Amino acid sequence: MAQTDLTALYRDGLAHQQAGRVDDALVLYRQILALKPDVPEVLFQLARCLSERDPKAAEAAFRKALKGKPAEPAIWQGLHGILKSGPRAKLEREAARARIPLGTEAELRPALSLLSKGQAAEAEAAALRLMKLAPVAFWPAYVLGQARLAQGKNAVAPLEAALRADPTHAKARLALARALSAAARPLRAEAVLDGITGPEATLIRAKICRDTARPETAVALLRDIDAKGPRPATDLALSLAQTGQGAAALSIVRPMLSHMPRPDLALRNLSAAAEEAGDIAGAEAILDAALDAAATPDLLTHRAQLHQSAGAFDAADTALRAAIDANPTGGEAFRAYMNARKVTADDPILSHLDAALTRADVNAPDRAALHFAAAKAKGDLGQGDEAFDHLHKANRLMAKAFPYGFDSDLAEARALVADWDVLEPLAPDGPADPVIFVTGLPRSGTTLVEGILAAHPRVGAGGEMPFLTRALSEVMERLRHGPSPQEADLAEAGARYVTCARRRVGDAAVIVDKAISTFSRIGHALRALPNARVVLVKRDPRDTGLSLYRNKFPDGLHRYAYNLEAMGHYIRLHDAITDIWQARCPDRVHVVEYEALTAAPEPQIRALLEAVGLPFDPACLAPEGTERRIQTLSFAQARQPIGQGSVAGWERHAEALAPLIAALAQEVDLSPDATP
Incomplete structure (x- = not known):
């Protein structure tokens, strides 16, 4: 048979293999090997097809391929993946002498060490480098997935790759379930967890229930969990808070507060969950308990915002002034204070705001909030140009922190x-x-x-x-x-x-x-x-855009609002849908x-x-x-x-809003075949 015919057979075999038609691929690979028995590429693919169904035959094919290409890492890695115990350890020693990367746990120890120290970005980079050298190995993919999970990134693809390399690895299944849950794939996450028991699996199942509007089921799961410590207690408390049982949630976490790394954050999250469920009294009690333990500026600000929601503006002002005194550069407290009133020139908080803006040690999130607060104050005082100067600075900081991509929304x-x-x-x-x-x-x-x-x-x-x-x-x-x-x-x-x-x-x-x-x-x-x-x-x-540009939204939400041109495109997308x-x-x-x-x-x-x-x-x-x-x-x-006080307000700022107005002139087509 001509070489070109063998090449075509090999190409067809790969197509069958990639489509999951392993039996068809094996027929073609064996047909080639019957004519040319020592082709390393074909032996390698044959071995991959046989890895799960006939490991001994796969090992023989890998070793024969290795004789033809002794320096090919993929063959070493494929063979390593099917060996056990002594033969596996022997191959690792041989690979080390030959400087062939196998993607072993030992090779990933530096990345695992970085991950244990909280240096997830560095661990991700190290794991990614080794994954490129050992793409079918378990450990690089697994550590890469864990590093991405630790950073809140999508980790589904590397963890799926890890499980393809080792389908029995329980920790990888748990990690994949967490990644799928974070990626809004609750059904698939639950399927991955099928058959797995233990506290960690229960915690993941409970989170899936909370994320799919089933907090009652989460409570039932967590009440039966056989585990102690802050995390199970916090998860149970969070689930109870989502069912409107704020007082019960507080009673569970109160004894655990001294063991938590961030008790203020845990209590704030509980308060938000109770508030979300309509249990306002519970939400306020949780925050008050947190404030009794430590009246941090963030907690004072959040408590003030609850007062503002209820219309208790005097109580809100008291809490916000205390927050500003405790943290003179806390941007959210200034922003919440300014948003609650028509600012006058004699307001004593203005001098504190000016002082905060002149400091060089203010972090970017606080500085953005300070500029939003200053823009509100300058606008109330009739200083429109200065207000927009602050708005541009605030929105640039937010756009940098939370980049926006129109194509994904489209x-x-x-x-x-x-x-x-x-x-x-x-x-x-x-x-x-x-x-x-x-x-x-x-x-x-x-x-x-x-x-x-x-x-x-x-x-x-x-x-x-x-x-x-x-x-x-x-x-x-x-x-x-x-x-x-x-x-x-x-x-x-x-x-x-x-x-x-x-x-x-x-x-x-x-x-x-x-x-x-x-x-x-x-x-x-x-x-x-x-x-x-x-x-x-x-x-x-144009009025909507002006108001959007004047406001800071919860982190990660409404990212389009921080760039006038992007905002115009998004508004037209909203109109189209x-x-x-x-x-x-x-x-x-x-x-x-x-x-x-x-x-x-x-x-x-x-x-x-x-x-x-x-x-x-x-x-x-x-x-x-x-x-x-x-x-x-x-x-x-x-x-x-x-009233109509906010109607046609954009006209006073038409020049500053020019990028928005220009973008609004462009319609958005939602037809599947339309160009972006």
Whole structure:
């Protein structure tokens, strides 16, 4: 047979092998070897195919390949992967003498040492170097995955590679389950954990439950865990807090505080979880306990923000002044203080803010927050140019800390709207609870519209609730990775959502949820909740952009907001995806124009209530009188009567907003084949 024919057979064999058709590949490799028995490349691939089904035959093929290419690391590594005990140790000694990397645990010890010292980035670099030299070995891939996990990076690919090298390695399976959970793959994570018992597996399962809107199941798992110490206790407390049991959560962690490396952070997280579940008293008690132990500036600031949400501005100011006294460069305390008021020239905090900005020892996060605070103060004082100078500095710092990539958002938007092809044929079979999702861009007026609805006696408003994303997480995984979701999957997601939302808002007839992220998943939400309606708030994008640029968001969220050009593209992306959902679900999406609402509130409010199936109630005309917590950046504005003070504010700053205005002129096409 001609050489070209053998090459074609080898190429076909590789194609079969890569597609998982091992038997077909073996036929072709054996056909080649029958004609040319000593081809190292073919022997190597034959050995790889035989590694699991016939290790002895694989070993013979690897050794024969090694005779033909004694300096080829891949052959050494393949042989090393199937040997055990003495023969394996002997090969390691031979490889060391020949300076052939095998990717052994011994070779990874320097990287493991770095990882144990908390130097995860350095460990990642070391493991990656060895993985390039030994791509099919277990240890480089495993350590690389662990290093990435330690940094909060996506570690799925290297850990999957590690398990391909050693499918029985229990710690690698646990690590892969953690990585999959972090990558929003709960179903796959649970499958990886199947059959694994022990405390670590239980902790991972409990986290998956919390991330998929099942905190009650997490509590049940963790109550039975056979492990002691701060981590199991903290996880149980966090799960209890997510079920609205803040007092019980505090009682569990209080005896453990002295053993925790960051008790203040643990308590702050517990407080946030209790607050999220609607247990405000529990959240405040947890923070007060933390403050009794150590009144750190961060805790004082967070306690102040809880006071602001409740409208207790005097108590908030007391806590913020204490935070500033304790940390004169703490940017978040200054920012929270300025956001709560119309700043006047005689405010004594201004001199402290100026002093903080002149210091050279301020870290980047604090400096960004200080510039946002200064921008608010300068704006209130009518010093527009100076305000924008601070805004540009603040936003540059945030953009550097949290880089934004439009292409990933564009790809995600296209995938979300394409999901409708799968979702539309499914009959809605979820809970019948009436839910009103109020959504739109941040700073577009969603808090005002939520306040109008919250004033209605039949409504329970929960603010920006995170439960829809969690409840839909398994549905989203099926949409991205298969198998396709069915009616029962959507019904289960709807039920999980309602359980969590009801815990937060109580037994009101109608749930109102102001989660901004709903805009991209309108179709998904309406399929999971057959009686849900969506209120989409739209505002002049130039005013929205100005307000976005003036505000700092939680770390990692709304990254587009820190660059005016990127913001313009994102706003048009938002318009494109919401236009599609309006067209596909016209009877269940109602649009409120912010400018029209503020110009003539009553007719707009009547139309809004009719669209969501609520009878008119005059209380909705004065939402500022509603006693409720406001947990958004608009906590101060929302307590003012409906007005047009923020309409067309962009006109005074048109020159500074030029990059935004130019980007807004470019439409975004969500067609799958459109260019970015």
